[in-house]
Amino acid sequence: MSDDPHALFEEWLAEATLSEPNDPTAMALATATPDGLPSVRMVLLKGHDARGFTFYTNLDSRKGGELAANPNAALLFHWKSLRRQVRVEGAVERVADAEADAYFASRGRDSQLGAWASEQSRPLDARTTFEARFQETSARFAGGDVPRPPRWSxxxxxxxxxxxxxxxxHRLHERRLFTRTEEGWRQGLLYP
Known part of the structure; x- marks a missing residue:
């Protein structure tokens, strides 16, 4: 196995891409309020490199607000078909605007329009309200590119x-832990 956790993650993700029937990039994202109250939901990994693990969202969503107030998070990838999981913990940073713009431009048009139409995590009186907002947004940007909303990153x-x-x-699992140090990564094993 690799001594570089990012290279090892890429190997495992490539295997999961071949074996998982749906969304091998799905990950549970755990955030917390400033008071430490936890919240978890599934999101999709949209980028990974030596800098970290990237996802996108509405900044005004519950997760966006929690990350702004408490910029620490945990991720869990669970690949049932491989009987593996990867846990990640660390500080959170916003991606650069240029990076967010580039990813937003790569999304399907309806996903782009949905980002403008949705007030993610806010109460919704009826599905028809959202559908009407989507149609209004579609008409607003008809015939042109859809720019990234300022509240989306x-x-x-x-x-x-x-x-x-x-x-x-027999639950004699193998657990390998990488911990960041000033010199790089320290690795060791954990009891199952």
Missing amino acids: GFRIVPERIEFWNDRA
């Missing part, structure tokens, strides 16, 4: 800890 989790978990018979 990305976050990168800069890992301090990355744990790779392999299922083993």
Whole structure:
């Protein structure tokens, strides 16, 4: 196995891409309020490199607000078909506007329009209200490009800890932990 947790993650993600029937990039994102009250939801990984793990969202959403107030998060990838999981913990930073613009431009048009029409995480009186907003937004941008909304961007989790978990018979699992140091990554094993 690799001594670089990012290279090892890429190997595992490539295997999951071949074996997972749906969304191998799906990850549970755990955030917390400033008071420490936890919240978790599924999001999609949209980028990974030595800097960290990136996803995008509405900055006014619940997760956006929690990350602004408490810029720390945890991720969990669970690939049932491989009987593996990866846990990531670290500080969170906003991606650069140019990076958010580039990713937004790569999205499908309806997804772009939905980002403008949705007041993510806010109460909605009826589905028809959202559908009407979507149609209004579609008409507004008809015939032209859809720019990234100012309240929509990305976050990168800069890992301090990355744990790779392999299922083993009789719950004798294998757990490999990488912890960031000033010199790079320290690695070790954890009891199952």
